[in-house]
Amino acid sequence: MTVTNDPDELEAQFAQWRQYVRRRPELSESDADELEDHLRGSVDQLTALGLHSDEAFLVAVKRMGGLDELSREFAREHSERLWKQLVLTGDSGPRSRSRHDLVVMLVCAIGAAVSIKIPELFGHDVDFDEDGFYSLNYSLFALPWLAGFLLWRRRATRLVCAVVAALFLVGAAAANLYPVRTESQSIDVIASHLPIALWFVVGVAYVSDGLRSARRRMDFIRFTGEWFVYLTLIGLGGGVLIAFAVGAFNAIDIYIDDIVDEWLLPCGLVAGVVVAGWLVEAKQGVIENIAPVLTRLFTPLFTIGLLSFLVTIGWNGRRIDVNRGNLVIFDLLLVLVLGLLLYSMSARDPLAPAGRFDVMQLVLVAAALVMDALVLFTMTGRIAQYGSTPNNMTALGANIVLLVNLIWTAWLLLRFVRRRQPFAVIERWQTTYLPVYAGWMWIVVLILPPVFAFR
Incomplete structure (x- = not known):
C-alpha cells in the first residue's frame, strides 16, 4: 500500500468519515463537530511524530473506537436529548429527516392497510379464506410497501427500484397464476416460502446503497432480527388493546367481533410490518439492539x-x-x-x-x-x-x-x-451465503410446483 501526505486526500478522508458519522440519528451537528475536532487533533499529533497523513488518519480512527461505542458515549452524556429523540419530540438537525421518514412510513402503512381490503371488491373474503387467496398473497400486501419505504429512505436508483418491483411481480404471478388447488401440497409450499423469498427482496431494497457490501448485508441481518422483535411487540400490544376494546364494548352490549376480524386484525398486521421497519430505522444506534x-x-x-x-x-x-x-x-x-x-x-x-x-x-x-x-x-x-x-x-x-x-x-x-x-472470515461467510438461501426460496416457489404438476 502506498502512503501519501496529500492534504486534499486527507480532507477527502475526513469528509467521508463525517458523512458516515452523520448517518447516526443520535449525533447532532455539534456532536459531529466535536468528534471531528478530536479526530483532527489526534491526526495532527500522529503526523508530528512522523507518520504519513493517511497512516495517521487510520490510527486516529482506530483509537477513537467504533462509531457505535462513540454513539453510546454521546447518548449517556446527552441523556435528555436522547429521551426527547426516542419520543420524537426533537426539532433540530436530523429531526427534519425523521419527520419526513414518519410521513412516508404513514403513507406506506396506510397503503398496506388499504391494499389488503381491495380484493374484497372482487369476491375474496379476508375473514373466510376458502379459496386460499390470502394464504398465498398476504405477504404481497405488506412487504412491497416496506420495500418502498426503504427504497425511498436509501434514495435508491431507478434500476434498483425496477428490479425490486419486478421481483415482487414475479412473486405475485407465482401466487396467482399457478393452477394450484386448495388441497394440494403446492399451495402450502408456495404460501410458506413466498414470504421468505420476498423478504430477501426487501433485503435488496435495504442494501440498495451498498449492494456488494458485506457490511450492509450484515446490517440487513441485524435489521431482520430487530424488525421481528418490534413486530412481535406491536402485535402483543395490539392484541391487548383489542382485547380491552372488545371487553369494554361487550359491557355495553355492543359487539365488535366482525370489525376486529375483518378490519383491525388484517389491516393492523400489514401496517405493523411497515411500522416495525420504520422503528428499526429510526432507533438504530440509539439504544442497544x-x-x-x-x-x-x-x-x-x-x-x-x-x-x-x-x-x-x-x-x-x-x-x-x-x-x-x-x-x-x-x-x-x-x-x-x-x-x-x-x-x-x-x-x-x-x-x-x-x-x-x-x-x-x-x-x-x-x-x-x-x-x-x-x-x-x-x-x-x-x-x-x-x-x-x-x-x-x-x-x-x-x-x-x-x-x-x-x-x-x-x-x-x-x-x-x-x-x-x-473472526471476520466467519462473518464474511455468513453474509456471502445469504444469496444461497434466497435462491433456494425462489426455486421452491417458482420451480418445484410445476415440476410436481402442482399436486
Missing part, C-alpha cells in the same frame, strides 16, 4: 437442549420420525440456531479474541450439524422408500442448504477458537 442481547440468553439454553436431545437419541437408539409436523419443527430449530449465531455475530467486536461464548457457539453449531445429518439420513430413506412429494423435497433441499452452511461454519468457528484465523 434487542436481538443480539437475546442471543446471549438463549444460546446456552439451546445448546443444552440440543445436547440433551442427541444424548437421548444415543441412549435409546430410536430413529427420528420425519413426518411433516416433525420436519417443520426440526427446520425451525435449525433456523433458530442459525439466527442465534448470526445475531451474536452482529453485536460482536470482530477484533476481540475467542472466548467462552465462542466455544459455546461452536458446540451449538456442532450439535445442530449432527441433528441435521440425522434428519437428512432418515429423510432420504423415507423418500427412497415412499417416493418424493413437494413437501419432502422442499424439506430435503432446505436441510441440505442448512447443512452446507453449518459444516463450513463449524470449521471456521473451530479455526477461530484455535486462533488460526480472524
Whole structure:
C-alpha cells in the first residue's frame, strides 16, 4: 500500500468519515463537530511524530473506537436529548429527516392497510379464506410497501427500484397464476416460502446503497432480527388493546367481533410490518439492539437442549420420525440456531479474541450439524422408500442448504477458537451465503410446483 501526505486526500478522508458519522440519528451537528475536532487533533499529533497523513488518519480512527461505542458515549452524556429523540419530540438537525421518514412510513402503512381490503371488491373474503387467496398473497400486501419505504429512505436508483418491483411481480404471478388447488401440497409450499423469498427482496431494497457490501448485508441481518422483535411487540400490544376494546364494548352490549376480524386484525398486521421497519430505522444506534442481547440468553439454553436431545437419541437408539409436523419443527430449530449465531455475530467486536461464548457457539453449531445429518439420513430413506412429494423435497433441499452452511461454519468457528484465523472470515461467510438461501426460496416457489404438476 502506498502512503501519501496529500492534504486534499486527507480532507477527502475526513469528509467521508463525517458523512458516515452523520448517518447516526443520535449525533447532532455539534456532536459531529466535536468528534471531528478530536479526530483532527489526534491526526495532527500522529503526523508530528512522523507518520504519513493517511497512516495517521487510520490510527486516529482506530483509537477513537467504533462509531457505535462513540454513539453510546454521546447518548449517556446527552441523556435528555436522547429521551426527547426516542419520543420524537426533537426539532433540530436530523429531526427534519425523521419527520419526513414518519410521513412516508404513514403513507406506506396506510397503503398496506388499504391494499389488503381491495380484493374484497372482487369476491375474496379476508375473514373466510376458502379459496386460499390470502394464504398465498398476504405477504404481497405488506412487504412491497416496506420495500418502498426503504427504497425511498436509501434514495435508491431507478434500476434498483425496477428490479425490486419486478421481483415482487414475479412473486405475485407465482401466487396467482399457478393452477394450484386448495388441497394440494403446492399451495402450502408456495404460501410458506413466498414470504421468505420476498423478504430477501426487501433485503435488496435495504442494501440498495451498498449492494456488494458485506457490511450492509450484515446490517440487513441485524435489521431482520430487530424488525421481528418490534413486530412481535406491536402485535402483543395490539392484541391487548383489542382485547380491552372488545371487553369494554361487550359491557355495553355492543359487539365488535366482525370489525376486529375483518378490519383491525388484517389491516393492523400489514401496517405493523411497515411500522416495525420504520422503528428499526429510526432507533438504530440509539439504544442497544434487542436481538443480539437475546442471543446471549438463549444460546446456552439451546445448546443444552440440543445436547440433551442427541444424548437421548444415543441412549435409546430410536430413529427420528420425519413426518411433516416433525420436519417443520426440526427446520425451525435449525433456523433458530442459525439466527442465534448470526445475531451474536452482529453485536460482536470482530477484533476481540475467542472466548467462552465462542466455544459455546461452536458446540451449538456442532450439535445442530449432527441433528441435521440425522434428519437428512432418515429423510432420504423415507423418500427412497415412499417416493418424493413437494413437501419432502422442499424439506430435503432446505436441510441440505442448512447443512452446507453449518459444516463450513463449524470449521471456521473451530479455526477461530484455535486462533488460526480472524473472526471476520466467519462473518464474511455468513453474509456471502445469504444469496444461497434466497435462491433456494425462489426455486421452491417458482420451480418445484410445476415440476410436481402442482399436486
